């Protein structure tokens with residue numbers, strides 16, 4: 001995919017909030033345009049004194065303002081209404097679809113590529129299994145989708161990988177036979193029962209960011225308090241991360257909200273900020289994301305370094321890109337981006353919306369049923 005195919009200059013998915021001290025230079029904060037590595041070493045804990053010259057202080061102000069603007073630009077770019085107004089959308093859409101064809105249209109080729117390999121399914125939740133709605137507490141999946149995922153999990157090991165708190169996403173999905181990775185993969189749990197793919201008798205639990213719990217809780221409370229004055233803002237505690245929703249906030253207030261979040265996070269250099277669909281996501285600076293969770297789950301399922309495994313990851317959000325990248329680098333399996341609009345992505349295929357995701361999953365189930373002909377209906 002060339003840059004010409006990218007509709008809006010996509011904002012960087014990670015904005016570093018940690019103070020970076022350049023020993024040889026005068027800049028204290030990274031500039032707005034700088035993109036830090038996806039996951040980086042947590043900076044030293046606060047507490048020490050740094051002496052700052054007047055000039056540095058001025059730079060700090062300027063860079064701070066520029067960075068705030070970058071946040072707001074990034075918030076705008078995550079809005080499809082802004083993408084729609086891009087004049088060259090139709091041309092670019094055609095070209096984008098060529099590079100990221102529909103997974104439904106390419107179904108036969110996908111099945112062909114998976115021949116002789118174990119398919120493992122990874123599914124994001126919001127925007128993938130459930131449609132995006134204004135109220136995050138009402139993002140229900142349909143009964144039909146649940147029935148489809150249930151059948152899918154009988155055919156292939158299946159995991160839900162979500163930015164949400166694991167308990168909450170479980171309450172929406174309500175299928176005990178699945179693997180769950182909540183908080184962007186920082187809270188992993190194996191199937192409670194009924195999965196023929198469950199490995200070993202021990203319950204699988206993995207929480208690489210548990211030391212951050214008190215800090216996340218503190219930030220959550222602070223954000224609740226400080227965003228009270230922004231109508232429509234909603235703060236969600238996702239256990240190992242926090243979401244600040246701006247879907248229902250008047251666009252004129254986005255800058256103010258970004259400023260509030262920024263002012264809270266400046267005291268927490270061990271936290272970083274990523275962005276999803278009209279949501280700012282605050283999480284620990286540990287080197288862990290949905291891509292790492294995918295690798296961890298493959299390993300737990302006994303597929304570490306295997307070439308006869310075929311992982312398929314379906315997701316709609318920027319945070320899903322970490323998983324798409326892992327699959328691209330591994331060279332087997334692939335990502336499917338759920339989007340109606342062209343986006344810069346490492347996914348190989350696309351689907352437009354959750355109903356198409358359901359069609360794709362149903363076709364996988366049906367294909368499996370036919371390939372196991374003679375065995376009882378799934």
Ligand SMILES: O=P(O)(O)OC[C@H]1O[C@H](O[C@H]2O[C@H](CO)[C@@H](O)[C@H](O)[C@H]2O)[C@H](O)[C@@H](O)[C@@H]1O
Nearest residue numbers: 125126132133134136139162163243247277279
């Ligand atoms: O990784 P995901 O499962 O996609 O979780 C990412 C965020 O999803 C939720 O927010 C998104 O969906 C909401 C309901 O449709 C919508 O109102 C919001 O604008 C979207 O960003 C969830 O509420 C967040 O906590 C997750 O971080």
